[in-house]
Structure formats: C-alpha cells, structure tokens
Amino acid sequence: MPRTARLSRDDWAAAALAALTEGGASAVAVEPVAARLKASKSSFYWLFENRAALLDAALELWEREQTEQVATRLADIPDPVGRMRTLFRLALSTGGADLALRLTGGETDPTVLKVAGRVTRRRLEVLQASFRELGMTEERSRHRATAVYATYLGTAALARIGAAPSDTGAYVNDLLAAYLP
C-alpha cells in the first residue's frame, strides 16, 4: 500500500506535538493543526474521533519519544554522576525540559497531568536508583532525586524568562557539588 501524499494519524500526531511544544495543550486545536498541515478538518475527523484523541496521540508520541531518547539514554550511562550531568545538560541546552515543564507545571487538563505524572515518576525512579548506587539511604535518595528533578524543571522555567545562569558548565558543576555526597 503506497501511503504517499495522504495524511496518516502519525502525521497529525507529529504536528500536534509541535503545536503542543509551542503553545501548550490549548494550541492543540483541530483547525490550527489542520492549517499547519495544509489539510482540512474532514481529513482530521476521518482519522480521529475528536480533539481529545489528537491530544492523546500527541502526548503518547511525546511519552514514547521521551522514554526512548531521554530515559534509556540516561539509564545507559553507567556512572551515576555522569547521568546527572547529562540530565542537567539536557535541561539547559535543548528545549526538551521546556515541554516537560509545561506539561507538568502549566496545564490543568487531567489527560496531560496523567501522562506528565507517568513520565515524571519514571524519571524520578531512575534518579533515585542513581543516588542509591552512591550509597545513600532510601529516604535520602528519594529526596535527592526529587530535588534534582525539581531543579531540572525549575531551571527550565528560569530559562524561559532569561533568569538561568549563562555559565552553564560552572552552574552544573556547582549543582553536582551540592547534590552528590
């Protein structure tokens, strides 16, 4: 089956994810995304039940991409310290943290919060395991993992308003110095 030219569910999901990144959940609207794809609404309603299904698809795509790219990429780094260094690099360089932040802290839609919660918990588990590897107690590991991830999100927030440090390397080193035993 040559699926050229015609639009697929995934095309719509990808465009919706782009809209989500740029303008949050409210930007995942049928007509604007259709315009982005130069398609019409009937095309959309042929492939999807309704607007909520589009948002679901975008979130699912994000969760999958994120899980494959970030979580495994972190889990594959053997050194716990290196893992955190990478995490902060990601927070400060790419816009990846930006979307995580928006979905975690800036939306009210329960669907969004559910997905954000799942992703967040998985990330926290990875971090917590890192601290345990470094010999911390269970409780302290949990606290540190929370603190590190909160810093990750918060730094993304500060970057949005231009209040994040410009000397990234030194900042990351200082964070690591504070969090590591």
Add this chain to the structure above:
Amino acid sequence: MPRTARLSRDDWAAAALAALTEGGASAVAVEPVAARLKASKSSFYWLFENRAALLDAALELWEREQTEQVATRLADIPDPVGRMRTLFRLALSTGGADLALRLTGGETDPTVLKVAGRVTRRRLEVLQASFRELGMTEERSRHRATAVYATYLGTAALARIGAAPSDTGAYVNDLLAAYLP
C-alpha cells in the same frame, strides 16, 4: 465618596487574580470574570480599556501582594538559613508557589513573562544575598540562589502531579543540608 455596591477596578483585579490562580492567563476572560462578580460586561468596559488591561491589573496586584508578603517577609528574617527554610515551607504548604510557577513556566503571553521575570529576579537577589552572607563567593552564591529557586519552582510543579515528597519536613532538611555550606 461612599463607593459601596458599585464595583471598582480593584474588585475586578482581585477577581481576575483569582481566575489567574485557578486557570492561568487564558482564564482571565471578561465574561467569566464578570460572571464571578455577578456583573455585566458593560461594567467592565466602563472601568477597563480591554481584556489586556484586566490581565495587567491582575498581574500588578499579584506582584504587589507577593512583594509585600513574601519578599519582605523573607528579607525580614535575619538568619539566612531560616530564610530558606521559610521559602521552602511556602513552596510546599501554601499554593503560593503554584502561581509563580504557572506564570514563570507555563505561559507564553509576553506581559505575563515580563512581570514573572521582574518578580523572579527580585527573589533571586534576596537569595543570592543570603548565600553571600554565609560566606560564599559571588559566583557560587548566584548559582546556589538559582538552584534553590529552581528547586522551589520545580517542587511546586511536582506537587501538582502528586510527585512531591509527603514528608515535607525531612525533605526540606535534606535540601538545606545539600545547599548550605
């Protein structure tokens, strides 16, 4: 001049701030806020130029309240350690951090970002001064202040999805242990 019964600009601003807290900038809409006040739109358009002016008024009110309540309340605590303890208490207990988070990290409206930036920078200055008092270098103080405030915002984000630690006291103690020299 007995200004009873009639609605004032401040009444609208307060209602708009409530809407802002609950639903973000997009919830600061004329008709919903009018409904909240059981007033009509003409009342609004008599007092305000347009919707943007209402959002401005709400943000200005927030900035004023926040400056008076939080910033000075923090600045008045002589002990730098106690200052941070209070900051984290605020982040975890009241919903105060929630609005700061939303305005800082969840909005795209430039007006919102401008105000959020001003407030954030002022708070960062207070924190940075605290670390300097504790004998840290200028650079390290700046980094720590950023980290603490990022943690404050990030923890608020985590609280939104139920991923913040429930044992608040121990968490705060652990944060302080990590950040303080």
Add this chain to the structure above:
DNA sequence: TCTAGACTGTACGGTACCGTCCAGAACAAG
C-alpha cells in the same frame, strides 16, 4: 428636586474553534 456624570443590563456583530454533513476526488481491484 432636578440634572450631569457615573455606572449597568441587554442585545448585537465579529472571530475562533468544535463537530457534522455530504458531494465528490483518488485509488485499488475486478
């Protein structure tokens, strides 16, 4: 008490979006 100015209710037109309907285009299979 009368009146100017401060304020409000209701109705209206405009825009952006959701979701539906239907006529038809595109395409695979005979």
Add this chain to the structure above:
DNA sequence: CTTGTTCTGGACGGTACCGTACAGTCTAGA
C-alpha cells in the same frame, strides 16, 4: 473502464469569547 472503499474540500450550525451600542438606572451636588 467500472465499482466500492478510502479519503478530502467546503459549507453548515453550535458555543464561547471579545468588543460595541445604547437605553436606562443610580448618585452627588446645585
């Protein structure tokens, strides 16, 4: 080429909101 299925364009009605128009109400002060 014909036919059945897959997919699309364009028009439609419904809702929520912005901003305007205008007639009418309230209040302070002469």
